[in-house]
Amino acid sequence: MIRFEDVSVVYDGAAKPAIRGVDLTVPEGELALLVGPSGVGKSTLLNAVCGLVPHFTGGTLRGRVTVDGRDTRTHPPRELADVVGTVGQDPLAHFVTDTVEDELAYGMESLGLPRDTMRRRVEETLDLLGLTELRDRPIASLSGGQQQRVAIGSVLTPHPRVLVLDEPTSALDPAAAEEVLAVLQRLVHDLGTTVLLAEHRLERVVQYADQVIVLPSPGAAPEAGAPAEMMAVSPVRPPVVALGRLAGWSPLPLTVRDARRRAAPLRERLAGLTPGGAETGPGERAAGRGAVPAAGPAAVAERLSVRRGRTEVLRGVSLSVAAGETVAVMGRNGAGKSTLLAGFVGMHRPAAGSVRLGDLVPHRTRPAELLRHAGLVPQDPRDLLYADTVAAECAAADGDAGAAAGTCRALVAELLPGVPDEAHPRDLSEGQRLALALAVILTARPRLLLLDEPTRGLDYAAKARLVGVLRGLAAAGHAIVLATHDVELAAELAHRVVILADGEVVADGPTAEVVVASPSFAPQVAKILSPAGSDTAAGTTWLTVTQVRHALEAAA
Structure with a gap:
């Protein structure tokens, strides 16, 4: 054909x-x-x-x-x-x-x-x-x-x-x-x-x-x-295949069901081990040994309601995000995730309740001042990109943020190497545009970073680089909120997961507890190695291939 x-x-x-x-x-x-x-x-x-x-x-x-x-x-x-x-x-x-x-x-x-x-x-x-x-x-x-x-x-x-x-x-x-x-x-x-x-x-x-x-x-x-x-x-390969390669399974499994049938010996090797290791990230600490650093809230929404026309998109949502914490907001399409993120940068005036960034009220704050407190990378990166070349876009971002020349360009190269300076942003792939938009926002190093579907268009290697950048920002005290359908990203990165449904919070807790309790939002490794009803409080929930690899290497 x-x-x-x-x-x-x-x-x-x-x-x-x-x-x-x-x-x-x-x-x-x-x-x-x-x-x-x-x-x-x-x-x-x-x-x-x-x-x-x-x-x-x-x-x-x-x-x-x-x-x-x-x-x-x-x-x-x-x-x-x-x-x-x-x-x-x-x-x-x-x-x-x-x-x-x-x-x-x-x-x-x-x-x-x-x-x-x-x-x-x-x-x-x-x-x-x-x-x-x-x-x-x-x-x-x-x-x-x-x-x-x-x-x-x-x-x-x-x-x-x-x-x-x-x-x-x-x-x-x-x-x-x-x-x-x-x-x-x-x-x-x-x-x-x-x-x-x-x-x-x-x-x-x-x-x-x-x-x-x-x-x-x-x-x-x-x-x-x-x-x-x-x-x-x-x-490039999905987690179920990466786990199969790590365990030495042949032929490689393509589905969770196939992998689960072969997973008994691997579960025995992991018995008594805990998720974690020297290079684990926030999501792995939340699932294993570590905890979110104690810090004051960088952003707070209290009983927030937002209307768009006649539709009430958010109803009584309360969410506090601490400095150094990464929160993944998940839920069905149309649940209100993007509206919640937009509310933190003042794009929607609350119909009820309030949003605060420290002492600032976002919808009453000038954009130039808000830039250093909160930055939003929207679902469509083109909303942020106006220049004719990547180089011009980066130069403008450096100027707006008062950053040293080359700061934005270095971030683009770190996120996705090979993006040419002379390319027009509209000619970039979806993943390349996202990397550029993210670099533009990160140049100002806002205390609160909001990302709407940040892995759309990214392959696994680019996603891993993004995770590394976001972990570094969280370690430096930045608060991060992700609206995402990427359950693997949430498992890899988030301290907490908040699930929205019809504009309301229906779950809010540590990543391991929330995602494993939901068949829709559980990552592949959890479905394979952490049977339903497993004791997440005991630290025995496996969320990522990285966790498994580090645990096996530490035990060798």
């Missing part, structure tokens, strides 16, 4: 090809998973399937890409629209209409489908993706995860034979991600749809793949094969 024949793509002005020597086939009715580190050309490869490369992006495509027999060099995207449905990394760039129902119908209207067919398919898709209650909502009023589901639904309604998806679960909560992946699997198995998707959160999707395509490094030829075989050589 999809065929690459010795394909290379060179963008105008680039010194090296974005992809080179791509020669692979995705058969009809298969789900192919494209993996690799950030910046290796995954989005370029996906865009070559739908014709955006080279018809929209420019550059030179050598070789041949065919989709259902159509050569993408001679068929622009509009002539492939009846065959290929595409959702990129940025759902907002995908939308054409104003409301959910209109967006689901738009693609079918463009193809001239009968009205009765459109009505039936819209209803089916609303039910499939849990969007029924949102059908009349303006798209601009939805959360990032809700927008991502709408974007996916809008390409499902025309029933394309090929789906190309770039990080389709990056903004989804765990339950919503499972629902979307179940829909994709049903399309593959029941309708013979061909799916090619790129995803950094492999723990969510690798078990559904028929084949895995690995792009190991920029310009390197891809390798393709069975998922377990490819995970053995892939430079």
Whole structure:
């Protein structure tokens, strides 16, 4: 169904090809998973399937890409629209209409489908993706995860034979991600749809793949094969695979269920050991030996309620964050996580209750003064980026923060090496834009750092670098609040986890206690090594592969 024949793509002005020597086939009715580190050309490869490369992006495509027999060099995207449905990394760039129902119908209207067919398919898709209650909502009023589901639904309604998806679960909560992946699997198995998707959160999707395509490094030829075989050589791998490699399991497990069946000997080796070690981070101390340093609150919300139009988004939320503490705020899409973070930087005036940063009231404080007290990296990093180049953006951040020249640029290099100075922020990948936006905020070294989905678009190596930076900030006394669906990040980093539901706090406690009590928010290692009902108070809950590795090394 999809065929690459010795394909290379060179963008105008680039010194090296974005992809080179791509020669692979995705058969009809298969789900192919494209993996690799950030910046290796995954989005370029996906865009070559739908014709955006080279018809929209420019550059030179050598070789041949065919989709259902159509050569993408001679068929622009509009002539492939009846065959290929595409959702990129940025759902907002995908939308054409104003409301959910209109967006689901738009693609079918463009193809001239009968009205009765459109009505039936819209209803089916609303039910499939849990969007029924949102059908009349303006798209601009939805959360990032809700927008991502709408974007996916809008390409499902025309029933394309090929789906190309770039990080389709990056903004989804765990339950919503499972629902979307179940829909994709049903399309593959029941309708013979061909799916090619790129995803950094492999723990969510690798078990559904028929084949895995690995792009190991920029310009390197891809390798393709069975998922377990490819995970053995892939430079990026989910925790369940990393644990299998550490334990020496062969073949490598791809699911928690497979790993749990083999985990008895590993549990015996870990018996009597405690999570932790010389290089553990805050999340591991919370699960094991350490505790949050005693310190006064850097930020306090008391019985906070926030309304957006007629909707009460937050209801009576109380949250205190101490200096040196890292708190992960989790919950379903639309639970109020982003609104809570925005409240700490004064973007929403409380309808009731209060927010304080020390002696400051955020919504009454001038932005220039607030900058050094609280900084928010929003879900869409482009909201912070205005300059024409990375270098100019960093220079402006240094000036705004009164920092030494080069401070912001050094932070970008630490978070994600290889981002060029002359690149325009809009031309960066999602992960690169996030690294730049985070560096812009960190340049001012605010006492309170607020991050909304900070690992969206980041591979495991980039996430590990982010964790290292945030641990250093917490150790230096900064308070950190993360709104995230990334359960592995919360397990690795957070002292506390707060779970929101319908604008209210339903759980607040130490990371190990909260995440293990919830099947949706438990990390893979906890599901494998810490059976339900395990004694978290005794320090026997394992949350991360790092914990297990350090414990085994210390006992050797």
